Amino acid sequence: xxxxxxxxxxxxxxxxxxxxxxxxxxxxxxxxxxxxxxxxxxxxxxxxxxxxxxxxxxxxxxxxxxxxxxxxxxxxxxxxxxxxxxxxxxxxxxxxxxxxxxxxxxxxxxxxxxxxxxxxxxxxxxxxxxxxxxxxxxxxxxxxxxxxxxxxxxxxxxxxxxxxxxxxxxxxxxxxxxxxxxxxxxxxxxxxxxxxxxxxxxxxxxxxxxxxxxxxxxxxxxxxxxxxxxxxxxxxxxxxxxxxxxxxxxxxxxxxxxxxxxxxxxxxxxxxxxxxxxxxxxxxxxxxxxxxxxxx
DNA sequence: AATAGCAACAACCGCCGACCG
DNA sequence: ACGGTCGGCGGTTGTTGCTAT
Numbered sequence: 001x002x003x004x005x006x007x008x009x010x011x012x013x014x015x016x017x018x019x020x021x022x023x024x025x026x027x028x029x030x031x032x033x034x035x036x037x038x039x040x041x042x043x044x045x046x047x048x049x050x051x052x053x054x055x056x057x058x059x060x061x062x063x064x065x066x067x068x069x070x071x072x073x074x075x076x077x078x079x080x081x082x083x084x085x086x087x088x089x090x091x092x093x094x095x096x097x098x099x100x101x102x103x104x105x106x107x108x109x110x111x112x113x114x115x116x117x118x119x120x121x122x123x124x125x126x127x128x129x130x131x132x133x134x135x136x137x138x139x140x141x142x143x144x145x146x147x148x149x150x151x152x153x154x155x156x157x158x159x160x161x162x163x164x165x166x167x168x169x170x171x172x173x174x175x176x177x178x179x180x181x182x183x184x185x186x187x188x189x190x191x192x193x194x195x196x197x198x199x200x201x202x203x204x205x206x207x208x209x210x211x212x213x214x215x216x217x218x219x220x221x222x223x224x225x226x227x228x229x230x231x232x233x234x235x236x237x238x239x240x241x242x243x244x245x246x247x248x249x250x251x252x253x254x255x256x257x258x259x260x261x262x263x264x265x266x267x268x269x270x271x272x273x274x275x276x277x278x279x280x281x282x283x284x285x286x287x288x289x290x291x292x293x294x295x296x
Numbered sequence: 297a298a299t300a301g302c303a304a305c306a307a308c309c310g311c312c313g314a315c316c317g
Numbered sequence: 318a319c320g321g322t323c324g325g326c327g328g329t330t331g332t333t334g335c336t337a338t
Contacts, residue, residue, distance in 0.1 A: 015331090016307075016333095036322095050323090054324075056307085087327065088327085101327080102305090102307085103305085106305055106306080109304095109305095110304055
């Protein structure tokens with residue numbers, strides 16, 4: 001039958017995204033949402049594949065992303081989840097609000113894998129390296145958890161200790177992931193123009209974003225407890241806009257990760273004119289990032 | 297100062313499942 | 318039931334930046 005390429009190969013740009021392209025994509029999605037990714041590049045005036053646009057948005061441009069290295073608690077959670085779920089990065093990412101599967105996958109391959117090996121633990125099976133390999137059917141999640149948990153100082157906070165450890169956990173995690181997670185809410189809010197207006201409202205709101213991060217690790221792990229993103233507005237007073245988004249601090253910090261070109265990965269953000277002289281995004285003033293025209 | 301080697305991460309590729317006509 | 322489209326996922330590669338020599 002032969003599968004059609006996701007986009008015309010000719011005339012489609014590849015490689016690192018420029019600030020200009022990011023600007024176009026952000027501008028388009030904030031104003032229109034993404035009806036269908038295939039149409040996004042055309043409508044946004046990008047010479048990119050729709051898939052590439054989706055990836056760029058979900059992995060780097062989504063405003064609810066955390067930046068920077070995974071904290072030790074997050075790392076520990078990834079290890080525990082990996083012990084249960086294996087390389088199902090999207091499932092793991094769904095339990096870590098603000099983190100993407102790509103980010104976790106990269107962090108696993110570059111940091112955690114080595115850390116586990118250094119500790120004498122097989123990163124694939126989570127068993128001691130000198131221990132004879134078990135077949136998958138013999139795989140005992142309980143031993144995985146205890147081993148992975150022993151790697152960190154946060155054993156008392158580990159989900160392994162808050163869960164009974166048995167084979168039902170994979171299903172338990174999977175089914176619980178059907179509840180609103182950070183990633184699903186992120187998908188939700190970019191699903192349409194209405195949501196994008198809500199997003200703008202959300203961005204312009206200046207509540208306390210730190211609540212999200214603090215609450216994630218304060219008394220319960222996100223893997224088992226409801227995150228702020230999971231709570232309804234009534235349950236979570238700091239989560240505005242119908243509970244779709246966590247709250248953010250000062251406007252000037254809302255896109256601090258964008259301003260920080262190094263961390264962000266785009267190195268020419270000096271010319272990223274969606275920010276005004278005061279560093280605030282022009283979109284916050286209702287301006288079209290492309291033309292400077294008033295949108296709202 | 298030059299450069300080789302390594303680490304980190306952004307991005308691409310191909311496959312798969314869900315959905316729709 | 319079937320074929321086509323689309324979004325999503327996981328593996329892999331390419332590029333960039335850092336460090337050691």
